[in-house]
Amino acid sequence: MKKLIVILLLAVTGYFLVDSFMDLGRTGPVVETGVKDFYLDKTVSELKVANTITSIVVNFRGFDTLGEVTVLFLAATALGGILYKRRHHVGERSVLFPSSPIVRAGSKLLFPAIVLLGVYVFIHGHLSPGGGFQGGTIIATGFLLMLLAYDNFSVSHNVLSFIESFAGIFFVLFGFAGMWAGGTFLENFLPVGTMNNLFSGGIIPIVYILVGFKVAAELTGLIYTVLHEKES
Amino acid sequence: MVGSPVLLIAIPLLAAFMIPLLGMIWKELVRIIPGLVLAFMMISSASMLMYVTNNGTIIQTLAGWEAPWGINLVFSPLTAFLATLMTFMGFIVWLYSYRFKRNVDFEPAKKYFIFLMMLVAGAVGIVITGDIFNQFVFIEITGISAYALTAFYTGRNSAEASFKYLLMGALSSSALLIAIAIIYSQLGTLNMADIASKIHLMPAGYKVTALIFFMMGIGIEAEIFPLNGWAPDAYTEAPGPIGAAFAGIVVKAGVYAMVRMVFTLFDVSGAMDILLTIGLITLIVAETAAIRQEKLKRMLAYSSIGQMGLVFVAFGIGTLEGVYAALFLMLNHAIIKPLLFLSGSQLVFNSKEKLIKEVNGLGKYMPFTAVLFALGSFAIVGLPPFAGFWSKLSVLTAAANEGMLLIIALILIVSVIEIVYYFRVVNRIYFFDKAEDLIPQKPRVNAVIAMSVLGAIILIIGFNPDVVSTVLHNASADLMDTPQYIKNVLSAGQSLTN
Amino acid sequence: MENQMFEILRYGIYGGSISLILIGLYAALTKRSLIKIVIGLSIVDGGIHLLLIAIGYVKNGTAPIFSPGFENAVDRMVDPVPQALVLTAIVIGFAVTAVALSLVIRLYRHHHTLEIDEIKNLKW
Amino acid sequence: MFIILVFFLIILMVGAAIYAIVQKDLLYAVIATGVISLILSALFLLLQAPDVALTEAAIGVALTTIIFIITIRNTVRHEDDFKDRDDLKSAVK
């Protein structure tokens, strides 16, 4: 009975969602020129960044990104708080499955490659697809792999904490520096260089690298916390 | 003017990132730093409020891009008023819990203060941002802090409350994203002022669908009737000061977001009536639920929801007077309900079940807390000469000027219900005999200071409501004047064509 | 013809994303297991992300990344803004999911069940 | 060709979603969710959103799934019996 009601309700919701979005193709947006054209234009002309998404995420809407890393930071902190127990079994990790030697060896082999890929992705965030989030998450998956493969692989919580704190602090400080140098928070105050160079785009790659570090540390810490959640 | 709007967000973020490091140096810093940050936010926003009152709206662009392209922060009389209120309440809550949380282990205490600070920062962000997606991000910041704070105590039913909150919060963010998607797909912009200036171009059907999704998404934060099931649980299970923070800070941000949508962003004619109806239903359902409660904080929670309903009724009247009344109500509620939560949680501090009947006779043992609770009760039911009366009066006059007699009658009937349940508690505090096995918990000095500041404000506003009327008048005029808002935000850069 | 194909593509993507949203909501509203509910919510998230990306898509679009020599491809570039939004939204969604799951673990510790109908100590 | 691919993926994705919600074994449901994320990531790539695709692949496929699995391991594996059953442990061992 409840399921029937829910299906009916969802049918209505779905109808209106379809109604709102399906016609879009037929009629098109009412405002032809949105902010995107400006972004596409300025990304090349002023920021000298190849990846428009990077320029949006880090520069045009950099404040969102700051908020977002905060959300991640808060989630990691919250996880620790929610799963907090007085007597925490430090060092004991719940093992999902014992890994075979092949997996271990493969993980060991892959791990540096994955981390390197991640670093590459976030360093070249302004030139090619990818960036801080992507690179950070890739690095985190690398750590995840290691954590799963080796029972005794451990990451220092303090180091993670240092990395995430410093990355966050420097992100905000870069914002302040922009304020000090250019007048607005997170303003791109460094010279932008030439397009498609590694060193271009002013603070964009720097901030994105910070984001990468922060996301990587955050996610690794998060996984680490959850993995250490022993069944009581 | 001390600071600038962006510092209200950036400084707490910086502090939040620093606290884990600083905590390694000296553990007490974990408790002190948030207080300093909140104090700074309070002072800064108060001074900016003064600046705004004299010199007009501050628009702060971020990352060097003008309004429609970059994100901008709007510090208008309305947002300044709300930001000041929130940061002030945040500071009070910090002050109250400073030593309250001393007996808690280091790790949770660290988290408690970070989350408290981020709760305030997120709520302030919701209010001062000028961009709908940015607002969404701040709603999430506030949300995650709130979930974590709700689940702060292990061993109670706090995880249950937190999970309900999170479930609703997830629905809320989905609805918000869908609404943002509709808006963006039609107008190609995310800036509130830009949307407001172009919304008339949007076909009515899409517009209303977007508005409905927004209403649902924000309604969950603003605790309107069918969406507020999480609220009483979260208020009840969260630590006492956090209940105060929810009532004084988070809900206010939700209400702000809602009215900003309805008044500024959308030009939909029936939206006011919807607000009015929803507000009335919320008011009635919540207050009738409150009268049957057995737990003190849960009763206060329902009462708080009901008051929010009243705020929506006042907004729904739709006139300048109505908005003024609503803001006045928000101000009073933001002062009085935290006082009730703080003193109430002090009263039931040592009882296990936190039942209302466990406050019996505590007036003798904790006279100061009890007096403040009674003062809060008197004020919230709108007895003169306390603060609540003036806001209730202004709501009623605003409604009367529009000829809404039935609504006046309903509001007053509900007020009678409110009186019944608040006075039942006050009677118990003063005129019943204390349960023998209950040891009253004397409030600590900082808690006393926090509560008496709130009590003093109630008396000051009660005896001379004119101290706040200028600010409120400016704020309400600001909310009503959409063209001015658009002009303020978009004045620096020219609006996008057509 | 090409336009028609594009229309069909749009319908397909929108239909897919909306059905994902609805399926997720269905799970969140009817399943009794907390984990299923969280799965439902994450499916809803996925649907919304696809929806946002689909909004930005243009016919025969290219990724909004400039490569040397193709600076004039601006007209064919897909809208980068929804992509930026989705990037943010994915991370936020993950954060919320993680918190939700940790709460599920807490609830299980406390109630020894995952049935949502059983977990209602707080009511009325 | 492009369209067929997209449609195929979408149908697969919806199928995976339905499978995820009807499957009583939560572990399979979670893996189906991971599959949804994987397909989403492919779709993002097809829709010219490589950045999003990267993120979705890393977060949706790897991290979310692993957190779900850890949760299931700490709680129960089957949707219908809500009591603790050591199925998962025995299954993975």
Next chain:
Amino acid sequence: MIYLIFVIFLGGAALTWLSGKIHPILRDVVFLASLIVPSVLFYMNVEVGQTVSFSLIGYKLSWGINYLGYLFSYIVVGLGVLAGFYAIPAMKGKKNLGFFYSNFVLSIMSMLGILFSRDLISFFIFWEIMTWSSYLMVVFQGKDVQKVGIKYFVFSAIGAYAMLMAIVIIYSLNQSMMISDLVSSFASFDPTMQWLIPILLLVGFGVKSAMMPLHVWASGSYSHAPMAYTSIFSGALSKMGIYGMVIVMVSLVPIIPEGFWLRETIAWLGAITAVGGTLWAVAQDDAKKLLAYSSVAQLGYIIVGVAVGTPLAMLAALFMAVMHGLFKGALFMVTGAVERQTGTSNFTEVTGLIRKMPWTFLAALMSIIALAGIPPLGGFVGKWMLYESLIGSSHYILVIVIFFSSTAAFLYCYKFLFGFFLGQEEKEWAHVKEAPAMMVVPMLLLAFGTFVLGAFPGLILDPINAGMQEMGFASTQGKYWEMSMLFNEWGDQIMLQPILYAIIAVFAFFAIFLTIKGFKKTRYVTTKDISSSGEVPLEHENLTFSVNFFQPFLRTVEPLMKRQIDKYYNEFGRGMEALFDFTRRVYTGNGQTYALYAVIFIVILLMFKNTLFGL
């Protein structure tokens, strides 16, 4: 100066509380000072017509006193100060006295404030302060707090909110809060409002003056408050309702077309109140309850007078209001004194105190005579004028009802007097002493006041006349005799004086008789000393004659008393709570259900968006 009075009151209230922490005597002194000093300032420095205005969040407020208010201020201030003196010994040894005294001061301040208010906002503010300060007094002794206290406050709140609704409607129509503006522009309101506003206001005032369907709080609250306060509560505070009612009845109701019906209804409600209150008073065994119901009944008379609204009726009503303040204040003080000395106020337990507490008895006797309306004391004048005005305005049925009620009132008067003071002396009360002088003097003063006003009603008729003139009645200065056959052409009191002399003679006779008889050897018997029948009563049987005192009479009127309105209110309240218990079940506690609500919410809005959003 006007501000100063209120500042002293407020500061006095706060200081009283604080000084109680230092020393009780200091507290008593501060308390009396904060009552007396503003009162003196008021009578010395404030003149009628003197106003101060200020503005608060856009409302123009104005304070000042007019003649009608001046008349009522005699009741408030006079009774307040006397009760203040009385309170100090009466309350000795109770807990939380600082709280009591500061509330006391606040009550007096708020009542004076009501009289001072020339605008509706300050009127309402003072009204509410009066309500909650009296509420705190009702629950002060902690008996039946949840029942009686909440009932009192809920009814007060209903009244106050009805009034508030009227006030905001007036403001929306008038854009002014001044009472004078209301009176001057009332004629231009549309008929619906002309009916709605007075009715709402009358509900507000009716609650405080214990008018029939709204009276249920009165008995409990009057009897539960400390007696030192009840004398004001019943004597002065209820008069605030009358004060408001006079304004409505005189200034607004005549303007309403067909407003005649409103008058009649209120008059009948008043009469029913009088009858019901009297009958219930007769049935009581507890002095406090008896006086409480008696107050309800007396207020009923006053309401009848106000509602009928001819000049004579208004004169009668206002006169009775003053008289009621005097004698009811005295009677509650008497009860308080008896209760303090014996520990109970139940007639079936306390008897024969006449020798133990002679001065108290004297005060009680005089007040009872005034209450019953026997010449020469003041009650008679009021009642006479009321009858005359009712007959004069052809309200014959009403007059019969009132007459029945006031005849029945003799019964409870007798019961009160006899129950406490006359009858056998029980050993149990042999140790009882006279109350302290500080308690006896105020009540004697009040009782003496009833005597003076009975003999020389002209004293108070002047201020009443001034007040009435201000309300728009034709001047009756020096022409009272034309209004009532009670007065002759000399203007004030001459016709009464022969009666007075006759009465004094009778008194003297009885006094001599009693004294002589008292010297004789009298055999005193106790209640257990029953020689008339063979049955020996058991020890625990209460054989005091007050038990089932008016049994036959009560049996006769039983059908009338069976329908207790209280019961309906209680059932309504229970029904509402059951309903609320049902509605709150929408919060099922299941998170999924809440999520479902959210979806239902959105679906409803989406489905009806065309109608809801006016597309």
